[in-house]
Amino acid sequence: MFLNSSSPFKRLFLMASKPQHLHPIAEASVLTSTKKPRTMTTVSAMKDGFANYTDYLNQFNDKRERVVKASRDITINSKKVIFQVHRISKSNREEVLEKAEKDLAAVTSQYISRLVKELQGTDFWRLRRAYSPGVQEYIEAATLYKFCKSGTLLDLAEINATLLPLSDPSLEPLQINVLDYLLGLADLTGELMRLAMGRISEGELEYAENICRFVRDIYRELTLVIPHMDENSEMKKKMDVMLQSVVKIETACFGVHPLIYKISLRRRA
Structure with a gap:
């Protein structure tokens, strides 16, 4: 269902840690050589290169600000989808999921x-x-909707296909990477824990x-995948929270069984 050393920098580090000496002949030639005056062509090229790099940095920073704004809007509107799904109950299931589907489609298209x-590109x-x-928030919303709709997991290939x-x-198209998908999936478990608590209170054991x-x-x-990931520090933190969600759901589900049994006995009497 899921994605189931010597250091290459060690030699460079060792080399960098030792003092580097020029060859005696080369050292002498460097000391005795006279500096060549810079030509106007060289100065002009340096100015052009610096100007081009400055323009690149300005454009990159502008793009970054637009990307941050887009990410913030995705987060806000994905949360609305999640809140909508949490309204689900026995009586309004189809209505809630239909509205959540439209809201999720709007997040994608807008x-x-x-x-x-x-x-x-x-x-x-x-x-x-x-x-x-x-x-991550978008993945959380999309996977929560998919589970409530069909009881299955929305995988990474399906999400990237919609993009x-x-x-x-x-x-070159934007494709969500494995790490962001798994981080969003880890957050999904917290929403599922809250959903489970709500269903238990409504008697949907x-x-x-x-x-x-x-x-x-x-x-x-x-737990089988994370140890083999290179960038897993953030994921490890979320795994601790995920375990807490698992324990809370199990405790709530197992704890309610005796109560259900007592109620059924009273009804039979």
Whole structure:
């Protein structure tokens, strides 16, 4: 269901830690050589290069600000989808999920599309920290909706497939990476824990038990994947929170069984 050394810098580090001496002959030639005066062509080229680099930095910073704004909008509107899903109950299930589906589609078409246009055809990994929070929230909302709709997990390939139509076919499309997907998935378990608590209070114990099994499966699979990831420090922190969610759901589900049994006995009497 999920994505199931010697250091290459060690030699460079050792070399850098030792004092480097020029060859005696080369050292003498350097000391005796006279400096050549800079020509106007050289100075002009340096100015042009500096101006071009300044323009590049300005454009990059402007793009970063736009990406941060797009990520913030994605976060805000993805949270609205999550809040909508939490309104689900026995009596309004179809109505709530239909509204959540429309809201999620609006997030994709209005806000994710803006992010895609900013990042397509670029080294979008350089701006990952700027857009990652929004992407994680979007993944959380989309996977929560999919679970409530069908009881299954929305995988990374399905999410990236929805982004392709938003991109210019002639440019490299924005594709969500595995780390952001897993970080969003870790946050999903917290929302599922809250959903399970709500279902238990409404007497939907079987639904809560399905959530419990689903969250437990996610946690078990991720414990097998995370140790093999290079950038897993943030993921390890979320794994601790995820375990707390698993324990809370299990405690609530197992603790309610005796109560249900007593109620059934009273009804029979």
